[in-house]
Amino acid sequence: MIQQRGYWRESGESVGAEEAWDIWGRHAYDILVGVARRYHAVITYKELGDQVQARSGIRTSALLHNWVGSVLGRVVHEAHRRGDPPLTALVVHTDDGKVGVGYKEVLQVAGEPPVEDEMDRERHAADARLSCYRTFNAAGLPPDGGSPALAPTLEAAVKRRRALAPKPRQPTCPTCGVQLPVSGDCDSC
Numbered sequence: 001m002i003q004q005r006g007y008w009r010e011s012g013e014s015v016g017a018e019e020a021w022d023i024w025g026r027h028a029y030d031i032l033v034g035v036a037r038r039y040h041a042v043i044t045y046k047e048l049g050d051q052v053q054a055r056s057g058i059r060t061s062a063l064l065h066n067w068v069g070s071v072l073g074r075v076v077h078e079a080h081r082r083g084d085p086p087l088t089a090l091v092v093h094t095d096d097g098k099v100g101v102g103y104k105e106v107l108q109v110a111g112e113p114p115v116e117d118e119m120d121r122e123r124h125a126a127d128a129r130l131s132c133y134r135t136f137n138a139a140g141l142p143p144d145g146g147s148p149a150l151a152p153t154l155e156a157a158v159k160r161r162r163a164l165a166p167k168p169r170q171p172t173c174p175t176c177g178v179q180l181p182v183s184g185d186c187d188s189c
Helices: 019-034 046-056 066-080 101-110 119-136 151-165
Strands: 007-008 059-061
Touching: 007 019, 019 046, 019 059, 019 066, 019 119, 046 059, 046 066, 066 101, 101 119
Parallel strands: none
Antiparallel strands: 007 059
16 A cells, blocks of 8 residues: 555545645534534544544545644634634644644634643633634523633643742741741731
């Protein structure tokens, strides 16, 4: 059996990269709408890549990071054109649960300034995901409209960091060494 390279249909017919990305972009849009129908759901880049190839019948030997941004760029522009929230906020990295650096395209297309701080970008993406869940009537959405949330993997990492962080030491009285109350005035002296 000959090993395929580049982009091809399951029938073996060669396909250009741009054509594959256009087709995958349409499938990605539908997949992400499906994800948005489950409250607090996310999908990894790898899962999305596998699903668009399976649904379209178009495969590639190219590494995921070399093409998935082009596919998601198409989704960003289509969501903006339709007036939908940025569905690409639902796509996160497997290892850390964060949106990729390509998320900047969401901000750019929306006419918003770039968000340089990583956690600020994650909070922006969490707000965007909530808009997706509300727009596409997510199952499990609470009657109050829900709340933004970090992706589960990232939320778990943040909780671990908080648990391991040293607890702030309360100030003590310089005279007797007793811990000061919130008022800051020593009750012992």
